[in-house]
Amino acid sequence: MKITGKQLRQKWLEFYKSKGHTDIGAVSLIGDGSTGVMFNVAGMQPLMPYLLGKPHPAGKRLCNVQGCMRTVDIDSVGDPSHFTFFEMMGNWSLGDYFKKEKTAWTFELLTDVFGLDKNKLCATVFEGNASAPRDSETADLLIGLGIKPEHIFYLPKEDNWWELEGTVGTPCGPDNEWFYPLDPGKEDPVFPDDYVEIGNDVYMQYKKTETGYEPLGRGNVDTGFGFDRMLLFLNGLTDAYKTDLFTGVLQKLEELSGKKYDDGGEDRRAMRIIADHTRTTVMLIGDKVGALPSNVGAGYILRRIMRRAIRYCRQLGVSSSALIEVAKIYIREVYNEAYPLLPEREDYILGEIAKEAERFEATLASGMKEYEKCVQGIARKNEFLSKQNPAYVPETVIGGKAAFRLYDTYGFPLELTEELAAEQGLTVDKEGFEAAFKEHQEKSRALEKGQAKGGLESHSEQAVKYHTATHLLNAALKTVLSPDCNQKGSNITDERMRFDFNFDRPMTPEEVKAVEDLVNEKIREDIPVVYREMSLEEARKEKFVGVFDSKYGDVVKTYSIGEFSKEMCGGPHVEHTGVLGHFKITKEQSSSAGVRRIKAILE
Secondary structure, three states, X not given: OOOOHHXXXXXXXXXXXXXXXXXXXXXXXXXXXXXXXXXXXXXXXXXXXHHOOOOOOOOOEEEEEEEEEOOOOHHHEOEOOOOOEEEEEEEEEOOOOOHHHHHHHHHHHHHHHOOOOHHHOEEEEEXXXXXXXXXXXXXXXXXXXXXXXXXXXXXXXXXXXXXXXXXXXXXXXXXXXXXXXXXXXXXXXXXXXXXXXXXXXXXXXXXXXXXXXXEEEEEEEEEEEEHHHHHHHHOOOOOHHHOOOOHHHHHHHHHHHOOOHHHOHHHHHHHHHHHHHHHHHHHHHOOOOOOOOXXXXXXXXXXXXXXXXXXXXXXXXXXXXXXXXXXXXXXXXXOOOOOOHHHXXXXXXXXXXXXXXXXXXXXXXXXXXXHHHHHHHHHHHHHHHHHXXXXXXXXXXXXXXXXXXXXXXXXXXXHHHHHHHHHOOOEEOHHHHHHHHHHHHHHXXXXXXXXXXXXXXXXXXXXXXXXXXXXXXXXXXXHHOOOXXXXXXXXEOOOOEEEEEEOOOOOOHHHHHHHHHHHHHHHHOOOEEEEEEEEHHHHHHOOOEOOOHHHOOOEEEEEEEOOOEXXXXXXXXXXXXXXXXXXXXXXXXXEEOOEEEEEEEEO
C-alpha cells in the first residue's frame, strides 16, 4: 500500500487507541540522565520507571511515536538506510495484557490495517539459554493466528532478546520479531536473505542486574516498529530517502545545486547527509529541552552534525544557507503537525543554524589559509627546480602528512582537501594520509599507555585536556600578572590540575577572576592547537616559550594556540581548545618562596 508519513502516524495511533491505549506523545530527544545515556535511543527509554513498576498517570495501556537519536554509526549516514534522527512507533502494557493479546493485535495491524499477506509473514522467537527459558508460548500463539509453523524460527539471545546496552536495573526480556519479504512478489523467498524486519514485540519479564537477570515481578509489553523503516517498506521502496519525509528536501537541494539525486554518486550521498543532519539539527534545537551547538555534551554532538552537513554543502556546490532552506521544509511541511513546537520556534531554530554556519565558515577560513600555504609551497618548489633543470617534471601531489595535518588540526576531511586540490590540477597522496593517520593512532595508543611526558599521572582523554589547559593558564598569567611569570611545575590527574609559577605575592580575587575569564575566552574561541617540529634556534626566534630549557635538544616539539600561547612541549594535547569545557580556579596559594600554586578543574 502507498502511504504518507502523516497517514502512517495516524493509522498507528488510531489502531492502538481503539484497543484502549492513551497517546502519551513524544518526550525530549535529550536524556534526563536517569539511564546513563545522552539521547533517547529507543522509544521505551523514557518509560523505564513505569516498566519497573511506577504507576503511569495515563494508565496501563500507552502508545506514541517517539523521536530517537543515535550517532554511533554517523559515518554510515549517506547510504540508503542510516539516519541520526529517527522515530519509533510504540505501544506498551504496564502489567496489563501480555503475549496473547499482543501477538493478536500485531497480527491484526499487519494484515488488516497494512494489508500484508499472513502466508508470507515470518517471525523469530527466543530459543532460550541458562538465564531464561525457550519462548514456545509465543510460537504457539503465532501458529494459532495462522502463521505457518515453518515460518517461525528460534534464535539465540543476540537476535531475540532485548535490553538497553550499558545499563543496570533496567527491564529486559525475550522478543518476537516480525519479518516480511522485501519483494512480496518473489516466489519462495528464503529466510532471512529475502526478508526485512518490520518490528518487534518485547516481553519484559526480567530486570538486568550487575551479575545477570532477575524476574521483574510482572509482565510488560514493549512494542517497537521503526517509523522510517515501515514507511519505506509499505511504499515498496529500497531507498529510505525516497519517502515523503525527504522528497521535498531533495527537490530543494536539486534546485539549489542544479544536480539530480537520481544521478547517484557522491552528489546523492551529500544530499542524504545534508537532509539527515539538518533534520536532526532542527529536532535538537527545537526540542522541548533544547540543545545549542557547543563543545560539551549534547551541544557537542549537535555541532559535529551541523558542521558535517556544512562540509557536504560545499561538496554539493551550495552555500551553508541551504541548511536554512532545508530546515524550513521540515518545520513547515513534514513535522509541523507531529511536533507543533517546531513552527512556534521557527525563527529561533533558523537563527541558531545561521549562527553556527557563520562560526564554522570562520573555522574553515583558517584552514583554507593553511591549505593555501601548502599549495604555494609546492608552487615555489616547482618554480625553483624548473629554473635549475628545464626537464624537471612539476610536482602535482599534496603530501599525505600535509593532508593529515589539515584534517587533524583544522577539521578538513580528506575529501575536502581532494576537492580543493582537483580545482588546481593537483592530487592528494591518500596512502601517505592513511599512513599519517595510522601513525597518529599509534602515538595516541602510546599516550594512553603512559609513554608520554608532561606532568600527567595518566594519559586519559581528560588528563590530556588538563595538560592543554596548563598552556592556556600559563599564557593568561603572563597577560594578567606579568610577562615574567613562568611555569615551575605541574601535576595533572583525571580530576584536576595543579600548576606552579613564579610570582612574589598572592593574587587578588580580581586577578584570579581575570585569569579564569581569559582562559575561558580562549576555550570559547575554539582555537586549533597546532603542532610543529623545528630547530631550537627557530623556536626561540618565533618566540616559543621554553619552560625547562635543559630538557630540549637541537630539534624541539612546539604547540601553538593561535598567537595567544606558544610553547615548546612534549605533549600530549587536544586538537582544538573548544573541547576543554569550562575552566575554574578552585584555589590559589603559596607553594614555596616566590612560587605560587593554582589548583583548577575543567567542568
